[in-house]
Amino acid sequence: MMMTQEQYILAAQPNHLQRPACAAAYPVGIYGWRKRCLYFFVLLLLVTMIVNLALTIWILKVMNFTVDGMGDLRITKQGVRLEGVSEFLLPLYVKEIQSRKDSPLVLQSDRNVTVNARNDLGQLTGQLTVGSEMVEAQCQRFEVRSNDGGKVLFSADEEEVSIGVEKLRVTGTEGVVFGHSVETPHIRAEPFQDLKLESPTRTLTMEAPKGVEISANVGDFKASCRKDLLVQSSEGEIFLNANTIRLGTSAWDAGGPAGACTKQTVYELCVCPSGKLYLSPAGTGSTCQSTSTICLWS
Known part of the structure; x- marks a missing residue:
């Protein structure tokens, strides 16, 4: 093989250039204290998950969580059902509270039991408070109705108090005390009992635009007073109808x-x-x- 002179000269000259050496190989991965910290955090996370799962299962077991509800609380199609004694620490907003068919509904409190009714603006429109000393109702009109809800037995508002029953019975020994006038079409005593209208310190007045009728079908009628007894008819007459009219030692002042x-x-x-x-x-x-x-002239 024939080489040219230039190629021979280049081949004969020493080469002072060094070839680049191969790069050093580094291991891939986490080693040393980083690896130990990673394993520690993974172990801590695993322990936390196990403890959390155990606590969740314990809470579900203690609170008696089921598909239908929790504990004494059951969720049905009709609403929420509570069994046993339930305690509410915060306000309760419901549309209707109803007891079971075979048990009463009991609302109990260490202090007062208050039921409020509010309008759309949140203003108080009615309140019922049951306390240890009295029952107080604040409303525009208070009504007590019969079992069927059709007849009003008792009603009260700012203007009047109405009693819708056929008979009002007062069993107290002192009877009924009225501070002002009483308007009624009929006053009758119980069978075999006496009817007594009395004003111990003031005047007793009975008035009617068409007349006052006083009748005692079986017993006697007695009117007594300490001073004057006035029987007056402004337009008509005073008619005494009896088999015998007896005036004892009474005298008439003319x-x-x-x-x-x-x-x-x-x-x-x-x-x-x-x-x-x-x-x-x-x-x-x-x-x-x-x-x-004088009788001869009549």
Whole structure:
């Protein structure tokens, strides 16, 4: 093989250039303290997961979680059902509270039990408070209805109190005390009991636009007072209908107006056989016989 002169010269000259050496090989992975820390955190995470799972299972077991609810709480199609004693520490908002068919509904509190009703704006419209000393209701109108809900047995508002029952019975020994007037079409006592209308310190007045009827079908009628007994008819007459009308030692005062004279004349009321009444001057005894000639004129 023939080489040129230039190729020979280049081949004969020494080469001072060094070839690049191969790069050093480094191991791939985590070693040393980093590896130990990673294993420690993985182990700690595993222990935390096991403890969390154990606590979750324990809570589910203690609280009695089921598919239908939790503990005494059951979720049904009709709503939420509570069995046993339930305690609420915060306000409870429900549409309806209903007990089981075979047990009553009991609302119990160490203090007062209060039921509030509010409108759409949150304003209080009605309140019922059951306390240890009294039951208080705050509302525009309070009503007590019958079992079917059709008849109002008792109602009260700011203007009047209405009792819708056929008979109002008061069993107290002192009867009923009214501070002001009473309006009623009929007052009747219980069978075989006396009816007594009494005003111990004031005047007892009975008024009616068409008349006042007082009847005692079996017993006696008695009207007594400490001072004056006034029976007055402004337009009609006073009619006493009885087999016998007896006026005992009573005397009728026919004197003039009060203060007209210092001494008023007292008369005795007499009755003729025909029923005519006339006055006779009162004396120590009856004076009707001495003035009986008046009956001859009737």
